[in-house]
Amino acid sequence: MISRIDLRGAAFPEGGIDRDLLPRAELDVEAALEKVRPICDDVRHRGTAALIDYAHRFDGVTMERVRVPAEALESALAELDPAVRAALEEAVRRARLVHRDQRRTDHTTQVVPGGTVTERWVPVERVGLYVPGGRSVYPSSVVMNVVPAQEAAVASMAVASPPQAEFGGLPHPTILAACALLGVAEVYAAGGAQAVAMFAYGTEDCRPVSMVTGPGNIWVAAAKRLLKGRIGIDAEAGPTEIAILADATADPVHVAADLISQAEHDPLAASVLVTDSEELAAAVEKELEVQVGATKHVADRIGPALAGRQSGIVLVDGLEQGLAVVDAYAAEHLEIQTEDAAAVAARVRNAGAIFVGAYAPVSLGDYAAGSNHVLPTGGCACHSSGLSVQSFLRGIHVVDYTRDALAEIAGHVVTLAEAEDLPAHGAAVKARFDWKVPPSK
Numbered sequence: 185m186i187s188r189i190d191l192r193g194a195a196f197p198e199g200g201i202d203r204d205l206l207p208r209a210e211l212d213v214e215a216a217l218e219k220v221r222p223i224c225d226d227v228r229h230r231g232t233a234a235l236i237d238y239a240h241r242f243d244g245v246t247m248e249r250v251r252v253p254a255e256a257l258e259s260a261l262a263e264l265d266p267a268v269r270a271a272l273e274e275a276v277r278r279a280r281l282v283h284r285d286q287r288r289t290d291h292t293t294q295v296v297p298g299g300t301v302t303e304r305w306v307p308v309e310r311v312g313l314y315v316p317g318g319r320s321v322y323p324s325s326v327v328m329n330v331v332p333a334q335e336a337a338v339a340s341m342a343v344a345s346p347p348q349a350e351f352g353g354l355p356h357p358t359i360l361a362a363c364a365l366l367g368v369a370e371v372y373a374a375g376g377a378q379a380v381a382m383f384a385y386g387t388e389d390c391r392p393v394s395m396v397t398g399p400g401n402i403w404v405a406a407a408k409r410l411l412k413g414r415i416g417i418d419a420e421a422g423p424t425e426i427a428i429l430a431d432a433t434a435d436p437v438h439v440a441a442d443l444i445s446q447a448e449h450d451p452l453a454a455s456v457l458v459t460d461s462e463e464l465a466a467a468v469e470k471e472l473e474v475q476v477g478a479t480k481h482v483a484d485r486i487g488p489a490l491a492g493r494q495s496g497i498v499l500v501d502g503l504e505q506g507l508a509v510v511d512a513y514a515a516e517h518l519e520i521q522t523e524d525a526a527a528v529a530a531r532v533r534n535a536g537a538i539f540v541g542a543y544a545p546v547s548l549g550d551y552a553a554g555s556n557h558v559l560p561t562g563g564c565a566c567h568s569s570g571l572s573v574q575s576f577l578r579g580i581h582v583v584d585y586t587r588d589a590l591a592e593i594a595g596h597v598v599t600l601a602e603a604e605d606l607p608a609h610g611a612a613v614k615a616r617f618d619w620k621v622p623p624s625k
Contacts, residue, residue, distance in 0.1 A: 185472055185487075186443075186455070187496045188465070191509065201512040203563060209423045209452045209494035216406035220377035224407055227381035232388050238378045239347045245373075247353035250382075251389045252360060252371040260360035271552070272323060272362055278554035279331040286573035287335060296593075298586035305577045308416070310340040310391065312383030314398030315359055317346035317375060319450065319485065323362035324551050328558050328571060329398050330366045336576035342390060343368055344382065346375025376400070377407035384411040397571055399424075399558055418571050422561040423494070425454035426546055427515035427535075429506050429528070434459075434521035435542060436467035440475050442519060442545050443468070447489035448481055454494035456513065458506050465497045507531055514565040517546040534566040591617065 189207070196202075226234045235250045261269075288305040295301060313329035316322055326343065333341050343363050345355035354360065355373050363371050372390060374382050386392035395416035396408060405420040426446040430439055443455035459465055472490065476482055489495060500506045503522065510518055514534035522528050525541040532538055536559030537549055549555045558571035569575075594613045601609035 185476065186469065186490045187493075188499060189496050190499045191505065192499050192501050196505075196508065201508050203512050206498065206509065206513050207454060207456050207494050207496040208562070209425075209454055209492070213402060213406050213409055213420060213422075216402050217410055220403055220406045220410060223377045224381035224384070224410060227378050227387070228385040231386075235374050235378055235382060235387065238376070239353065239373065242376060242378075243347050243349065245347045245349045245353040247347060247373065249389070250372050250374055250387070252354055252373055254369060256354055257360050257364040257369065257371060260357040261364035264358065264361040264365075268323075268358065269361070269365070272327065272365055275324065275327050275552045276331060276366065278552055279327055279556070280335065282554035283332045283335040283556070283573050286332070288574070288577055288579075296589050299589035299593075300584045302582040302584070304580045304582050306580055307336045307338045308394045308576050308578065309338070310393045310395075311338050311342075311576060312380075312393040312396045312415075313341055313343045314379060314383075314396060314400050314404060315343055315345040315355070316398070316400050316404075317348060317356060317359070318401070321356040321358050323356075323358045324557065325398060326359055326362035326366065326368075328556050330363075330368055332556065332571055332573045333397075333576050334366070336573045338576050340370075340391075341368060342370040342372060342383070342393065344372040344374045344379040346379075347373035376403045377410075380404060380407035380411060380415075384415045395576070397558065397575065418558065418575055419560050419564060419568055420562075421558070423452035423454060424449045424517075425456070425494070425515055425561055426517045426519065427456045427458060427510050427513050428519040428521060429510050430457060430459045430461070430464060430519075430521040431503065431506075431523060432461040432464055433523045434461075434464055436464060436471045437475075438542055438545070439464070439468050439521060440471035442547075443472065443490070443495075444475055444479060444486060445545070445547050446517065447486045447495070448479075449485065449489075451485050451488035452492065452494060453485070453489040454492075455490055456496055456498060456515070458498045458500060458509050458513075460500050460502050460506060462499060465499060468497065503528065510535070511566075514560075514563045516559045516561045516565065517549065519544070519546060536560050536565045536570050587616070 239245050290304045292302040315325045345359050347353045383393045383396050397418040399421040408417045447453050447455045511534045516536040518535035519539045520529045529538050529540045550557050556571045560568040597613050598610035
């Protein structure tokens with residue numbers, strides 16, 4: 185059901201472990217680029233008509249408009265299961281607590297008397313928030329996208345989610361209800377690359393945005409890569425992944441359940457256990473057999489995900505090697521189920537989010553820990569962060585110098601400008617004083 189990779193006794197170079205030795209899903213975004221390029225160009229030129237055509241082609245729905253009417257949002261919230269509404273409200277409350285504390289404040293540094301630099305934090309003006317659909321429904325992704333944008337004080341936001349034939353060409357009603365609950369009135373029934381193109385170029389209904397965030401499939405990731413520069417993006421999110429660093433103290437029932445929980449998302453989802461305990465590895469393998477047999481979505485998602493090359497049990501010599509492996513892997517979600525888990529977690533450098541101990545499963549973070557579940561995948565956690573308030577803010581330096589403060593540093597500015605063979609830079613400073621400005625050539 186799940187393969188083993190035995191790294192015990194292996195000698196690793198000083199630079200670290202070769203990431204190619206570790207399980208990883210095959211995801212060829214470059215190949216997908218050429219398939220999404222004509223789709224994005226078509227949306228750019230034909231707008232809403234192209235979106236309607238692609239909804240029929242890819243989603244099997246016939247629709248006359250892409251923007252979701254206000255009454256559909258209101259109706260979805262009114263008809264939402266009270267238990268689901270209560271759970272969403274609590275998830276929102278906890279997310280706000282965490283993300284509100286991420287707000288930035290302007291800071292002014294006095295460099296010299298009369299010379300200051302202020303870092304001013306300004307929210308992105310308008311954002312497009314993508315919420316996936318298809319195999320599952322993700323109202324939690326509405327929360328994870330919208331709350332940090334709201335806490336960053338983004339003035340204008342729109343949500344896009346794929347149209348569903350079952351619901352008359354609208355996104356899933358639970359997604360619509362979550363949007364209504366959060367006060368998002370601008371929602372579009374659009375999915376895949378065409379939704380990203382709609383946000384980037386704008387249509388008759390949707391104004392262009394400055395930034396697109398949210399997880400999605402390979403077509404969404406490819407469109408983000410293609411249009412990056414025209415729009416800002418959070419990340420090129422790939423299939424979800426979990427890595428668990430565990431020792432002999434871990435409960436195999438917990439470990440197996442957590443591996444299955446991520447495999448449930450997608451047949452390309454990655455579930456990786458890193459352990460120095462062969463006994464735990466064997467116990468987890470047995471437990472997987474038991475739990476998978478009693479689980480939904482086995483044939484179409486969980487089975488292929490666990491058996492795929494992206495999943496596996498990695499055996500290591502000890503905790504030090506285990507830490508090296510998980511840092512090289514740079515998981516989207518990393519669980520630490522070891523003795524003194526908090527101390528071990530503090531040593532991890534690369535992960536989208538870290539879940540400490542037996543009672544912080546990834547499922548908690550997916551819904552209601554207060555953390556964000558829009559996280560870097562495919563090893564990108566070694567250089568990128570998850571979605572946060574900071575994602576929607578831009579730091580602008582405001583430089584304010586008096587005449588005397590500029591005069592004090594003018595000589596150095598002129599010297600450096602001349603050293604770089606950019607005399608006009610120095611001349612711009614000289615022009616403010618009684619220095620002779622060389623004639624233009």
